[in-house]
Amino acid sequence: MVTDVWKQIKQKKIAPVYLLYGTELFLMNETKQLIVNTILEEEEKEFNFSAYDLEEISIEEALEDAETLPFLGDKKVVFLHNPVFLTSEKKKEKVEHNVARLEAYLREPAPFTVLVFFAPYEKLDERKKMTKELKKHAVTVEAKKLTESELNNWIQSRAKVNGVEINQEAIDLLLTLVGPNLFMLTSEVDKLALYASGKETIDTHLVEMLVSRSLEQNIFTLIDKVVQRKLDEALRIYYDLVKQNEEPIKILSLIAGQFRLLYQVKELSRRGYGQQQIAGFIKVHPFRVKLAAGQAGKFTDEELTAFMKMLAEADYQMKTGSMNKSLVVEMLLFKLKKNDS
Structure with a gap:
């Protein structure tokens, strides 16, 4: 080690x-x-x-x-x-x-x-x-990618170096928001520790208030809102990304990538692969596989197949210029909601 x-x-x-x-x-x-x-x-x-x-x-x-x-x-x-x-x-x-x-x-x-x-x-x-x-x-x-338990220990150790504790709920939320990137995790834990110096413990409230969200994480949350049938919140995230000058074509690409991951995880799980095996097979971090498995379980095979077709159609519309790029993603989200309701 x-x-x-x-x-x-x-x-x-x-x-x-x-x-x-x-x-x-x-x-x-x-x-x-x-x-x-x-x-x-x-x-x-x-x-x-x-x-x-x-x-x-x-x-x-x-x-x-x-x-x-x-x-x-x-x-x-x-x-x-x-x-x-x-x-x-x-x-x-x-x-x-x-x-x-x-x-x-x-x-x-x-x-x-x-x-x-x-x-x-x-x-x-x-x-x-x-x-x-x-x-x-x-x-x-x-120097290999850390497992979920090793990431937990890493975050706890980094917090202790900064003179504070961090509870398990805060660790779970931090990993969900930031992912397994150690560069980003270290930066965020150091920042949280600075603000928590008077409280001595980093909690979920502090994480929710201070931790930066990457574009990829915002896409994950957006899809999670679709999973929960909360279209208004999914659209709010999308509109915020557009206001931040994120390109609709990039947003669409990340949405497609996340749904592709859900499809792969669901299919490989059905074939009997464990999360570690799936992570090695599709070359992503096991923590991403764990999160994707949770989302994939909320969709039927038919829904995921239909979503993949919708995403392909949206990609075609965007690249051929047959519809306003921002509107393409907005209409896609409405279709996703209609399809899973």
Whole structure:
């Protein structure tokens, strides 16, 4: 777990080589900052910190830097981004890498250098000798998307760092409004904690009052109002988005994307897939699948099929200019309401 490595770094238990891979960029960035800020003083960063893109620079050149003594300091930090030779990706490389040179370095790493590989890939090619060697010698961490329970713990921990508590109802609402994006969650929890400093606990009232809603979240809420047969509230959300200069064609696209997700989740659930399996199959976060499953259960198969046809017709009308774009979405919402009433 990445947080376990963070604890070790904060305690100055520093390894000579790290391998961080995965698709959760927030965890990647947090680890980068923690390593640099823990190991190097501010005045050392200019001289003793280097970063290389291994899609542009050979591993030999980067290792030459790693084996060069630090300037005016005891340690240096070298970041190596995009080690494509650890994956099975079939793309033409701009540079050739002498991985035997890296294997030799791993057997005897420079004692004054912290070498960190950042591989923004969902998985590494475990069949490759280089992958096995690196995992053998490096502290390896997978920066993967957090599960729902991990997101809950993350939010609670972030609140505690800011000196406040957050109750479960507030966490649920926050995740519904913001989604699983850690960049946004961190920003919102920090903001909520600032306002809750006198109350000591973040509650649903504070979340409802302060948390920003993305366009995607507004679309989710709009569809939820359709699910609840509250057309007036769905239209109010749409009119507010138009006033905020959101393009009707973009709004329609997001509505279509959400209904497509509902259709996929409903169909795959019927086939016996669990939410985690569905998330992996259609490549969305499990939390989105959970929310979609709740909405999809309110529609019959026939309703969802009819809605998909309406959305296709609305898309055609908008792209051919046969009707005012804003009116296309408005009429679509009326049709959705009429169809499910």
